[in-house]
Amino acid sequence: MTGGRPRPPATGRGAPAAAASGGRVPRTGRWLAAPLAFWLAAWFLLPVALLLAESFRPVVIGQPTPPGLTLANYARFLGDPFYRGTLAATLVLGAAVTALALALGYPVAYGLARGRHRGRAVLRLCVVAPLLVSVVIRTYGWIVLLANNGAVNQALLALGLVDQPVKFLFTHTGVLIGLVHFALPVAILSLVGVIEAVDRSLEDAARGLGAGAWRAFWAVTFPLTLPGVAAGGMLIFSLTVAAFVTPALMGGPSLIVLSTLIYQQMTVTLEWGFGAAVATILLVVATGLFLAAQRGLASMRGTGAAA
């Protein structure tokens, strides 16, 4: 899923998909996948199946689930403009975070992959460091920084840039800041691998043929990294649309995302059928977008190989 995969061998018979899913995996290789397969079956496929089943169960408040199957949970969500709005808000937020994290992460990743300076190891550590801290703690850190009396607002007021504290918390901006920070290490790590995999001699060749550094980057290196950028983007997008902590702590009632709704239904109102339906809708939409992106990616690789 992450970057860093070697480019398909030049001798490949024009089937780009063969690089990803193994057509010729040796038998022992399959057995090596058995633990993962078991893990997935027990802790992902089975729960998802249970979730799916639950989403067709009727809900009667204050009573155990009655027997029978129903589509009412889906109708309640899809028939209500408010809930459709939360779905749209979730996807828009995911797209915005993905775009920002990739745009901000790319230069850093390029520096890490191509730089020759000594401090690279330290820089890498700095990139990874946030991942070592729980997302709850990181979110609280942002709350302390971005509050009305927080460090950021105090600095802005002291510099005279604003005369009223800027409202970051409980706005879209605050959630966006928190989530981009959450996604950046993921973006940078996947992009470093992608950029490192691009043969440096191609750039040298471009320079040798008279292109400036800038042109060599845009005409040669950047297009070659695009499939990796897209793969990293898919990863970030799927993490972001499922994010719960940051929207819950920094978002407030003006930004309700699907994970918040699911939490409310599962743990507070105990309308499991509805919660399961919302979760299924999120899963289906996210998986659909994922598959669509993967197809786009495959065709991108195809043309890349042909060129």
Added chain:
Amino acid sequence: MERGARTWATILTASIALAALAGAPGRTRPAGAQARELVFSGYGGDYGEVMKKLVIEPFERQFNARVVYDATGSSAQKLAKLRATRDTYTWDVTVLTGYDLLAAGREGLLEPIGADRVPNLPKLHDFAQREGQGWGPITSVDPLVLLYNRDRVKPAPDSWTALWDPKYRGKVAVSHVSEGKGLFLLLVAAYMGGGDEKHIEPGFARLRELVPQVGAWLTLSPQYVPYLQREDVWLTPYWNGRAQLMIDQGLPLGTVIPKEGTLAITNSFGVPKSARQKTLAYEFINFYLDRTQQEAFARKIYYSPTNREVTLPPEYAGRVAVGREAIGRLRFPDEDYLARARGAWVERWNKEIYDALKYQK
């Protein structure tokens, strides 16, 4: 909590999945041959610490028993777990808030508890015997108070209307209706407007008016602490017990039960039908209802005890509601009705507060 795409679905379905998979085999604990073992499901944090020290340790000595403490989850999550596991053993005694106790009882998940099983029951205030409807005693209550910053809010407020005072615009914190504090604020607002839980309209009307005042939309109680510490929030409805603990920690805060009155949340103990040590469970509940434990608990956690015999020294005046008169002024909502109406209110709150915020801009 934000991990791979694989894990998130697992987390979302955790209540269902864990119950189905981990619940069945292998969860048995070694049955102690000598000391009887009781699994108690309580809350974490300060509550857990005090519970262990003041109740569980003396109980273990006196009854030659061992108590395993399960501190996971809120009351609603404990109810969810009871529901999902049903006939499978989970705990011998569990804390539940009043409305969750009633829901569990109605669904046939609990043993009925009368004075034959818990002899201390008649020593409780009448409401504490009555509100559990036979599924368990009300063991303590905790009123919703108005918590304010003593340095910033002057004179000290005596009415809920202070929340709507334009002087405090942007300095009010409000909890979502899916949390108890938000739910009770909605009810207080409804009462102020002449409604009640069955006529909730005035409550929502007042909350819409409150939206411009709100500077922080919070949910869980611990979330409030940094906002109160940094004085981003000056005024908020909050649980009395936790508020007093913050005051003990030296925050410049005060609490008041406003003149319009307030509501209190009820804590109770229930014994699941699937419990293994039922006799010991009743003994444990009875022990907790003794005057000694009730008083010790009130001194440490500031929950109002429901045992009529408990008295507290004068320095606790204004910090814990004790005794018939003080407790008589608290209002207890129709919890049966709340359990049924809450889902619809959560949906309505999501939509109306969202709209109110949109038009504010």
